[in-house]
Amino acid sequence: MRGSSMQSSSSSLTCEGCSQLDTPRLSTSPSSTTQVCDETIISRTYYAACDLFHLDSGSTPTDDHRFNNPVTVFDEAYHLHARTAHMGILDPAYKVFTSHQGLGALLYKLQARTAVVAGDPLCTTEHRTPLLKEFAIFRKGQGLGIAFVGASEDFSLYAQQQGWTTLRFGHERVINPLTNKVLRNQASKRMISQNRMLLDPKRGGTSIKIYCPSVTGVDASLEYRLQQLYDDWRLERNNKCGKDLQAFVTIYDLFSYPALTLFLYTTDKDGSITGFATLRALGAQNGFHIDPFIASSTAPRGITDLLIVTAMQLLKHAEIGYLSLGFEPASDIQEVHGQTKFESWVWKQGYNRVIKSVPVTGKAAFFNKFYPEDSLSSDLFICVPGRGIPIRGSLALMQFANMNVWQLLTHKKGKHKEPQTASSS
Numbered sequence: 001m002r003g004s005s006m007q008s009s010s011s012s013l014t015c016e017g018c019s020q021l022d023t024p025r026l027s028t029s030p031s032s033t034t035q036v037c038d039e040t041i042i043s044r045t046y047y048a049a050c051d052l053f054h055l056d057s058g059s060t061p062t063d064d065h066r067f068n069n070p071v072t073v074f075d076e077a078y079h080l081h082a083r084t085a086h087m088g089i090l091d092p093a094y095k096v097f098t099s100h101q102g103l104g105a106l107l108y109k110l111q112a113r114t115a116v117v118a119g120d121p122l123c124t125t126e127h128r129t130p131l132l133k134e135f136a137i138f139r140k141g142q143g144l145g146i147a148f149v150g151a152s153e154d155f156s157l158y159a160q161q162q163g164w165t166t167l168r169f170g171h172e173r174v175i176n177p178l179t180n181k182v183l184r185n186q187a188s189k190r191m192i193s194q195n196r197m198l199l200d201p202k203r204g205g206t207s208i209k210i211y212c213p214s215v216t217g218v219d220a221s222l223e224y225r226l227q228q229l230y231d232d233w234r235l236e237r238n239n240k241c242g243k244d245l246q247a248f249v250t251i252y253d254l255f256s257y258p259a260l261t262l263f264l265y266t267t268d269k270d271g272s273i274t275g276f277a278t279l280r281a282l283g284a285q286n287g288f289h290i291d292p293f294i295a296s297s298t299a300p301r302g303i304t305d306l307l308i309v310t311a312m313q314l315l316k317h318a319e320i321g322y323l324s325l326g327f328e329p330a331s332d333i334q335e336v337h338g339q340t341k342f343e344s345w346v347w348k349q350g351y352n353r354v355i356k357s358v359p360v361t362g363k364a365a366f367f368n369k370f371y372p373e374d375s376l377s378s379d380l381f382i383c384v385p386g387r388g389i390p391i392r393g394s395l396a397l398m399q400f401a402n403m404n405v406w407q408l409l410t411h412k413k414g415k416h417k418e419p420q421t422a423s424s425s
Contacts, residue, residue: 040214040259040281041281041286041287041288041320042212042214042215042259042260042261042262042281043212043214043215044318044320045262045279045288045314045315045318045320046210046212046215046216046262047215048314048317048318049210049314049317049318051317052313052314052317072098073098073099073102073104073105074096074098074105074122075259077098077104077105077122077123078105078122078260078283079283080122080283080284081104081120081121081122081123081124081283081284082122082260082281082282082283082284083119083120083150083152083282083284083285084119084150084172084282084289084324084326084327085118085119085120085149085150085151085152085327085380086107086118086119086122087118087250087280087289087291087326088107088109088118088250089107089256089257089260089280090250090252090253090254090256090257090261090278090280091109091250091251091252091253092251092253092256093109093251094107094108094109094118095107095108095109095110096108097115097135097138099123099127099131099134100134101130101134103123103127103130103131103134104121104122104123104124104127104131105121105122105123106121106122106131106135107119107122110144113143113144113145114144114145114146114147115135115139115144115145115146115147116146116147116148116149117146117147117148117149118149118150119148119149119150119151119152120148120151120152120154120155121155125154125158128155128158145385146385147382147383147384147385148381148382148383148384149382150327150380150381151166151380151381151382151383152378152379152380152381153378153379153381155381155383156168156337156379156381156383159381159383159385160337162385163385163386164383164384164385164386165336165337165383165384165385165386166335166336166337166381166382166383166384167335167336167337167381167382168330168335168336168379168380168381169329169330169380169381169382170327170328170329170330170379170380171327171328171330171377171378171379171380172324172325172326172327172328172377172378172380173324173325173326173327173328173367173372173377174287174322174323174324174325174372174373174376174377174378175312175323175324175325175370175371175372175373175376176321176322176323176373176376177312177313177315177316177320177321177323178316178319178320178321179321179373180312180316180370180371180373181371182309182312182370182371183309183312183313183316187371188369188370188371191302191305191309191369192309194301194302194305194306195302195305195306195309198300198302198303198306199306204300205268205269206266206267206268206274206300206303206306207266207267208264208265208266208306208307208310209264209265209266209267210262210263210264211226211262211263211264211265212262212263213255213258213261213262214258214259214261214262218255218258223254223255225273226254226263226265226273226276227253227254227255229273229275229276229294229296230252230254230276230292230294232296232297233292233294233295233296233297234251236297250291252278252292254278260280260281261278261279261280261281262278262279263276263277263278263279264276264277264279264307264310264311264314265277265307266299266303266306266307268300272296272298273296274295274296274298274299274300274303275293275294275295275296275299275303275304275306275307276293276294276307277290277292277293277294277304277307277308277310277311278290278291278292278293279311282322282324285322285324286320286322287315287320287321287322287323287324288311288315288320288322288323288324289323289324289326290308290311290323290324290325290326291325291326293307293308305369308325308370309370311323312370322376325367325370325372326363327380328363328364328367329363332348336348
């Protein structure tokens with residue numbers, strides 16, 4: 001964990017601001033105490049929080065050297081092209097390939113001697129082919145294959161033009177905070193009432209705070225507490241699941257890219273942290289991905305709901321209309337391109353057996369509580385070069401999704417139950 005002698009740089013959100021869903025309109029300029037040079041979506045959102053919740057936004061930008069390094073090819077590529085699928089940027093198990101020609105970057109994970117690329121290449125459309133050719137030279141030198149997971153429909157069409165196999169395996173669920181029914185008091189009224197109870201000083205005693213290290217500086221003590229809560233939560237979840245498979249797991253080093261993230265967290269009357277949510281900036285959609293969002297084992301009921309609704313409210317005030325909840329895997333493959341009928345049948349049967357062997361159900365019901373916008377939902381694809389059934393690539397994809405082949409083969413129907421968890425991490 002990074003060290004720092006700086007004092008706490010988090011700010012507390014008032015109960016009044018969090019409990020009222022009809023928010024005031026964001027002023028067109030920052031407050032008089034705010035100096036924003038080259039405003040990013042992170043700083044814009046932070047200062048919107050200061051305005052919305054009546055916080056002191058007089059903090060000067062940090063002089064921490066980690067935030068003043070020259071912009072790299074990867075920084076620029078991520079800033080312009082990042083999507084939800086690139087959540088692995090916060091997972092130390094992922095690697096980054098950066099073009100020597102400045103064409104862009106790829107985020108990937110090594111599995112079964114295959115570079116499993118997360119999402120689309122971080123580049124412009126015209127740079128896709130030369131970037132992938134440059135990566136191919138690197139891969140061949142390492143003896144690596146390639147596959148893409150979580151690719152967009154646009155990239156899947158490109159892959160089909162290259163003669164690759166593509167499979168639609170799920171979709172991304174997205175909230176539009178600007179039009180959301182929950183924020184308009186038109187839905188989920190029980191959840192809203194519970195949020196207000198939590199924020200009532202006499203009943204719930206919960207406070208919500210914001211931490212934005214790239215704007216206000218690093219608070220090493222707070223980061224340690226948040227990371228510890230996350231690690232404890234993961235350990236408890238894994239113990240509950242036992243030997244059950246857990247699909248599409250990302251293990252976060254929460255503060256590895258502070259310029260891309262801000263955090264909402266809750267405390268009880270004694271100041272103990274009871275939950276938090278990470279908001280990661282998405283350059284491609286000019287919005288955010290919220291993950292992980294978790295509560296401690298001793299937290300009162302409804303903390304994760306409160307964190308998500310607060311994030312929605314904050315983005316609404318910042319006039320940001322894109323908040324991704326993450327991926328929702330399909331119950332079966334609907335679409336396979338680039339295969340014969342028999343090969344497509346094999347792919348579908350294999351996927352269906354895999355998806356039935358892991359606890360992925362339950363996400364839809366949880367996401368639906370927040371009324372995602374159907375028009376913002378997007379399909380997700382797996383893309384594999386060539387045709388036929390690539391054995392090594394298939395094994396790599398299973399390992400990437402945290403699936404054990406032996407457990408899959410010995411899986412019994414109905415064995416697994418969905419753990420009670422809010423986050424997709």
